Amino acid sequence: MFLSLMPFSPRAMNETNSAATLASYVARVRHLYTLPAVAAEVLRLTSEPTVDARSIKLCLENDPALTTRILRVVNSSLFGLSRQVTDLNQALALLGVKPLKMLVLGFSLPRNLQSSVDAQVLARYWKHSLLKAIASRELATRVFRISGDEAFLAGLLQDVGMLAMVQDLGESFTRFLDHVAQHGGNLLDLELDALGFDHLVVSSRLLDSWGLPETMTTAIAARPDCEPILRLSGPAKPIAMTLHLAELLVRMTEQPYGSALHELLFAGKAYGGISLETVQAIAQVMDERIGELANVLNLELPSGKTTSELLIAAHAALSDVAAEASREMIATGVEEQLLESTLALREQIATTARSTSSSAVASSGTVTTAAASLPHSVARESRSSNTSNFDPGLAGLVTSAIAQARNSRVPVSLAFVEIDRATDLCYTLGTSAAAGLMHEVGLALYEAVHGEGRVIEIASARWAVVLLDYQRSAATSVLRQLQSQWKRKSESADRGEKSSVATASISLSIGIATLALPSKNFPSEQLLAAADRCLTGAMLSGGDTIKTIEF
Incomplete structure (x- = not known):
């Protein structure tokens, strides 16, 4: 029979705890990293019904270093002014209040947000942020015909949450970022798998506490995915589209292959069309301006190939037939390093969230607000390797299966199956249709094991499968067939053919642990943890993957 237990996560806290962890963490970040006084006052002055340019000038003069930095940027090629600007009066007269406000906010990060951060990590952060800001400005004006100044500011600040996490989570997050920088991968997806949220939501909440407009914070919080972005409305939508394309442009320079x-x-086509020629032109502007901006801001950036050279490499990689297979060929050592970093990061975020002082949380008044406003796309369950999180019902079933396998002298396999990026299905199909689709996957899983295994729904998009008398190879073969079945259905849906998958693209990650010769008193927790570890490894490898282990 198809057995359905009460939903639980074998690897993690439930969604409520995950949201609470994020809420506590965001409250801590907002309390620690407040906007400098001059920038906060400029933001207040420019929000008044009648803007007083003289008051803004007097306010900025209280921070000579910031004034110098702003004038150097104003005189750069970013603004393309025909004459040299030597004081704030000229800058206000030539540019107006809005661009000047953008520069103040963009280059007034709290000092404690950058102190003690590893120099290499900080250099990577600034190169990524400056490149994204330049790309955002160009995309805004060339493609979407919106304000380049707002897009520049959004691109410059979208990843500030990552800087806060580097500062606050320390070495565990730094090692995590180093691994992604060295071996590639989608940082936001890896953050979601490790923490249950990504740094964009931290950026959005932090910038909201600084007083940035809702349009900006909404666009910044939007995950770089066409489906949810296209469903946005109002002025936040073109900014979010701009940021998505800019992020991909910058990622192309970081991971050209x-x-x-x-x-x-693909995203450019979904947003109305962007040609390779436009990409090449923007890449050239990025090359021209990144060095100049770094120089005027006294920033040391990592050296390397130009954006245009990396674009050529990325274009060549499009025709590389080996690229699709590379995910399956990742060295085991690299995967183990990522898994180790992920587990350490989960533990660190839990510790950091718990350490948030009750007085700070109470005074900020943000915990309830943050939890209530948490988008479903980031309210994913955090992963945990703690075996005490395994449901007693599942643990008892596995214990019974191990005992039966030992008595019959046959192997037993345990598999965890999860739909990749399942929360995005709610955006793609709607809650009701997504729930129906997940139920259909569960039924297909039961059919795949021909009624010989026990299939247990442990969450809305996650199942456990206990297979008695299944060797590692047999379990892998059966579940790979299921994986291929859903991949074919998704491809049919993409081609517009009639399919129960509707327009959703479905892939499955699977982790399998096999006990070939069950010994007396073999702990069920060990098999559960091994299958969980394999599933985590499959998801961190990009999904649509099977990872296995045998005892």
Whole structure:
């Protein structure tokens, strides 16, 4: 029979706890990193019904270093002014209040947000942020015909949450970022798998506490995915589209042999069309301005190939037939390093959230608000390797299966199956249709094991399968067939053919642990933890993957 237990996560806290962890963490970040006084006052002055340019000038003069930095940027090629600007009066007269406000906010990060951050990590952060800001400005004016100044500011600040997490989570998050920088991968997806949220939601909440408008914070919080972005409305939508394309442009420079260029052209088509020629032109502007901006801001950036050279490499990689297979060929050592970093990061975020002082949380008044406003796309369950999180019902079933396998002298396999990026299905199909689709996957899973295994729904998009008398190879073969079945259904849906998958693209991650010769008193927790570890490894490898282990 198809057995359905009460939903639980074998690897993690439930969604309520995950949201509470994020809420506590965001409250801590907002309390620690407040906007500098001059920038906060400029923001207040420019929000008044009648803007007083003289008051803004007097306010900025209280911070000579910031004034110098702003004038150097104003005189750069970013603004293309015909004459040199030597004081704030000229800058206000030539540019107006809005661009000046953008520069003040963009280059007034709290000092404690950058102190003690590893120099290499900080250099990567600034290169990524400056490149994204430049790309956002160009995309805004060339493609979407919106304000380049707002897009520049959004691109410059979208990843500030990552800087807060580097500062607050320390070495565990730094090692995590180093691994992604060295071996590639989608940082936001990996953050979701490790923490249950990504740094964009931290950026959005932090910038909201600084007083940035809702349009900006909504666009910044939007995950770089066409489906949810296209469902946005109002002025936040074109900014979010701009940020998505800019992020892919920058990722292309960081991982030229990855899929960023393909994703960029696909997303560009979904947003109304962006040609390879436009991408090349923007890449050239990025090359021209990144060095100049770094120089005027006294920033040391990592050296390397130009954006244009990396674009050529990325374009060549589009035709590389080996690219699709590379995910399956990742060295075991690399995967183990990522898994180790992920587990350490989960533990660190839990510790940091717990350490938030009750007085700070109470005074900020943000915990309830943050939890209530948490988008479903980031309210994913955090993963945990703690075996005490395994449901007693499942643990008892596995214990019984191990005992039966030992008595019959046959192997037993335990598999965890999860739909990749399942929360996005709610955006793609709607809650009701997504729930129906997940139920259909569960039924297909039961049919795949021909009624010989026990299939247990442990969450809305996650199942456990206990297979008695199944060797590792047999379990892998059966579940790979299921994986291929849903991949074919998704491809049929993409081609517009009639399919129960509607327009959703479904892939499955699977982790299998096999006990070949069950010994007396073999702990069920060990098999559960092994299958969980394999599933986590499959998801961190990009999904649509099977990872196995045998005892």
